[in-house]
Amino acid sequence: MAAATPLLKDELDIVIPTIRNLDFLEMWRPFFEQYHLIIVQDGDPSKTIKVPEGFDYELYNRNDINKILGPKASCISFKDSACRCFGYMVSKKKYIFTIDDDCFVAKDPSGKEINALAQHIQNLLSPSTPAFFNTLYDPFRDGADFVRGYPFSLREGVPTAVSHGLWLNIPDYDAPTQLVKPLERNSRYVDAVLTIPKGTLFPMCGMNLGFNRDLIGPAMYFGLMGDGQPIGRYDDMWAGWCVKVICDHLGLGVKTGLPYIWHSKASNPFVNLKKEYKGIFWQEEIIPFFQAATLPKECTTVQQCYIELSKQVKEKLGKVDDYFVKLSDAMVTWIEAWDELNPGKDSAKLANGSAK
Amino acid sequence: MAQVSIQDSEIDIVIGAVQSDLTSFMEEWRPIFSRYHLIIVKDPDLKEELKVAGGFNVNVYTKSDIDRVVGSSSSTVLFSGYSCCYFGYLMSRKKYIISVDDDCSLAKDNKGDMIDIVSQHVSNLTTPATPFFFNTLYDPYRKGADFVRGYPFSLRNGVACALSCGLWLNLADYDAPTQALKPGHRNYRYVDAVLTVPARTMMPVSGVNIGFDRELVGPALLPALRLAAEGKFRWETVEDIWCGMCVKVVCDHMGIGVKSGLPYVWREERGDAVESLKKEWEGVKLMEEVVPFFQSLRLSKAAVSAEQCVVEMAAAVKERLGPVDPVFARAADAMVNWIKLWKVAGSQTAVA
Numbered sequence: 001m002a003a004a005t006p007l008l009k010d011e012l013d014i015v016i017p018t019i020r021n022l023d024f025l026e027m028w029r030p031f032f033e034q035y036h037l038i039i040v041q042d043g044d045p046s047k048t049i050k051v052p053e054g055f056d057y058e059l060y061n062r063n064d065i066n067k068i069l070g071p072k073a074s075c076i077s078f079k080d081s082a083c084r085c086f087g088y089m090v091s092k093k094k095y096i097f098t099i100d101d102d103c104f105v106a107k108d109p110s111g112k113e114i115n116a117l118a119q120h121i122q123n124l125l126s127p128s129t130p131a132f133f134n135t136l137y138d139p140f141r142d143g144a145d146f147v148r149g150y151p152f153s154l155r156e157g158v159p160t161a162v163s164h165g166l167w168l169n170i171p172d173y174d175a176p177t178q179l180v181k182p183l184e185r186n187s188r189y190v191d192a193v194l195t196i197p198k199g200t201l202f203p204m205c206g207m208n209l210g211f212n213r214d215l216i217g218p219a220m221y222f223g224l225m226g227d228g229q230p231i232g233r234y235d236d237m238w239a240g241w242c243v244k245v246i247c248d249h250l251g252l253g254v255k256t257g258l259p260y261i262w263h264s265k266a267s268n269p270f271v272n273l274k275k276e277y278k279g280i281f282w283q284e285e286i287i288p289f290f291q292a293a294t295l296p297k298e299c300t301t302v303q304q305c306y307i308e309l310s311k312q313v314k315e316k317l318g319k320v321d322d323y324f325v326k327l328s329d330a331m332v333t334w335i336e337a338w339d340e341l342n343p344g345k346d347s348a349k350l351a352n353g354s355a356k
Numbered sequence: 357m358a359q360v361s362i363q364d365s366e367i368d369i370v371i372g373a374v375q376s377d378l379t380s381f382m383e384e385w386r387p388i389f390s391r392y393h394l395i396i397v398k399d400p401d402l403k404e405e406l407k408v409a410g411g412f413n414v415n416v417y418t419k420s421d422i423d424r425v426v427g428s429s430s431s432t433v434l435f436s437g438y439s440c441c442y443f444g445y446l447m448s449r450k451k452y453i454i455s456v457d458d459d460c461s462l463a464k465d466n467k468g469d470m471i472d473i474v475s476q477h478v479s480n481l482t483t484p485a486t487p488f489f490f491n492t493l494y495d496p497y498r499k500g501a502d503f504v505r506g507y508p509f510s511l512r513n514g515v516a517c518a519l520s521c522g523l524w525l526n527l528a529d530y531d532a533p534t535q536a537l538k539p540g541h542r543n544y545r546y547v548d549a550v551l552t553v554p555a556r557t558m559m560p561v562s563g564v565n566i567g568f569d570r571e572l573v574g575p576a577l578l579p580a581l582r583l584a585a586e587g588k589f590r591w592e593t594v595e596d597i598w599c600g601m602c603v604k605v606v607c608d609h610m611g612i613g614v615k616s617g618l619p620y621v622w623r624e625e626r627g628d629a630v631e632s633l634k635k636e637w638e639g640v641k642l643m644e645e646v647v648p649f650f651q652s653l654r655l656s657k658a659a660v661s662a663e664q665c666v667v668e669m670a671a672a673v674k675e676r677l678g679p680v681d682p683v684f685a686r687a688a689d690a691m692v693n694w695i696k697l698w699k700v701a702g703s704q705t706a707v708a
Contacts, residue, residue, distance in 0.1 A: 132559065135616050143545055145530055146531075147529050147531075148531040148534075149597035150643070151644050152533075171493060172504050174507075185500075190549040202490035233505065236506075256490075287489065287508045
């Protein structure tokens with residue numbers, strides 16, 4: 001039996017974007033109460049967000065963001081849950097868990113309530129295996145191991161930077177799929193965690209996500225979305241593509257699978273379609289861009305990788321739409337703001353001191 | 357997703373008989389296998405008489421058949437032990453082949469139902485694979501699943517799936533050091549997923565429980581990497597691992613897919629990991645060379661068919677791995693001989 005999962009209660013912040021209320025925290029209380037929360041309040045800053053009793057938290061609304069970042073606040077989205085990345089920037093902890101306010105506690109097939117946070121911690125504290133696929137999924141899980149044929153030299157794995165959880169009930173579909181299948185619910189509990197192989201991109205959903213802020217934090221910029229922007233619902237996607245390219249470059253791992261949360265609210269597919277519309281076309285250009293993106297070996301920190309990526313975004317995606325020129329500038333602003341708020345912290349120090 | 361309906365007559369079940377008495381194995385699998393044509397190949401090294409259960413539509417091949425088709429000098433090397441199943445792949449004329457080890461029995465899924473490995477493998481092979489972008493909800497073609505937000509629409513047609521790699525409950529396919537270190541370790545976790553192994557990602561394919569599209573990749577499932585002290589337990593072989601990487605390179609090159617996950621078989625206890633480890637761990641050492649080689653292998657545009665891919669791969673093996681260890685030079689030769697044999701005995705027009 002594995003040792004009990006460390007709590008990491010002084011090393012982990014829970015970041016929650018909200019415009020509504022935080023009633024959902026009541027059901028997460030047994031799992032979250034010991035942790036510090038960072039609430040990022042989107043929308044009208046004059047509204048008061050009620051946080052249930054007993055939680056230790058800091059709350060930032062738009063006025064706070066503007067005050068803290070000054071002109072750099074322009075990189076933080078407004079009227080979109082993308083604003084949550086401000087919480088990542090302002091945190092002082094090593095690990096972040098972010099969850100949407102319509103995500104409830106799910107039950108596993110035995111009926112037991114799932115402590116999603118504990119699973120993310122387990123995922124983040126055990127190595128990833130991006131170099132070679134293990135057919136029995138995460139070999140570091142209790143009850144699993146590396147299969148025959150898996151080279152021993154690769155069994156140490158690499159540090160895990162990201163833990164991507166999934167959703168029962170309302171699946172994370174795009175608007176067209178939601179419109180075609182309004183009644184589809186995800187009822188399949190897949191009891192697996194696995195590392196997304198090196199060189200493979202994936203759609204990263206920000207609803208139920210954990211990451212090592214020291215290893216990858218500066219790459220978790222959720223882009224320019226929402227108010228005044230031509231696109232929405234691509235914040236986490238954008239971050240995920242940047243993160244994966246950088247993780248692959250720096251030799252870090254990304255896991256996906258458990259834990260599940262129960263996604264309770266289906267957003268309006270017509271509203272979603274309007275937000276996603278441009279993204280559906282743009283992703284056809286964006287994906288090949290990221291698939292082909294390479295970073296020079298001189299880029300050994302996350303910030304360096306990210307700035308380099310922003311240049312490539314401007315050069316190659318700038319041709320697709322002017323939005324990407326703006327986005328590229330915002331990516332730079334984000335890094336400047338990150339470094340200002342996190343002085344002296346050199347992200348992604350590698351054991352061997354060099355990038356691939 | 358609408359599924360193509362496959363006739364039973366398009367499927368062959370190929371069993372390599374490493375044990376001589378197959379009657380209880382066949383009885384166990386009768387509910388699943390009896391409607392299909394079976395090909396049983398007896399390990400040419402097996403001295404005892406092969407016993408099979410009645411009431412099946414089956415072709416049995418033994419050493420004399422292998423000698424007849426191949427010529428007796430090569431047969432004992434190429435098709436001995438677990439590699440006898442490849443003779444079955446050679447002789448088959450069906451589009452889909454399902455192959456399972458003779459020490460496997462029916463497993464139950466997480467609802468307690470018996471798993472029909474044939475229909476699951478066929479379902480995997482007849483629905484598209486998605487190797488170019490990872491879907492976080494796993495196989496989007498399964499009922500109740502779909503592509504997630506952020507998945508490019510242009511990639512949602514998918515590509516043909518050529519290989520379906522199943523898994524094992526109870527005795528998982530670990531190597532000898534792992535099983536010897538954890539003798540009581542058993543796999544009880546039923547993971548209800550099928551997923552496409554992404555393009556350019558290499559993986560260890562276990563020959564214990566597979567299905568494949570013989571028309572697409574038949575020539576690439578080949579017996580080539582034979583260990584010096586290769587034995588009659590999976591712990592003492594790596595031929596399937598080698599073959600699986602060949603197939604993956606071919607699939608990546610041809611832009612077709614490989615899936616992994618369901619179905620599960622129940623793998624019985626057999627052998628002793630510690631004994632196997634004492635006898636043989638050359639395979640474990642060889643993997644250190646094998647994996648980087650396949651990861652970096654790229655084929656030329658001229659290689660269009662699986663056969664052409666294998667010929668190119670064989671040349672690369674000879675050139676780059678041959679100098680490292682003679683076992684690789686022999687593997688390269690075996691690959692070349694296999695393709696010659698395939699052309700003579702394996703292609704659709706050859707007489708079975």
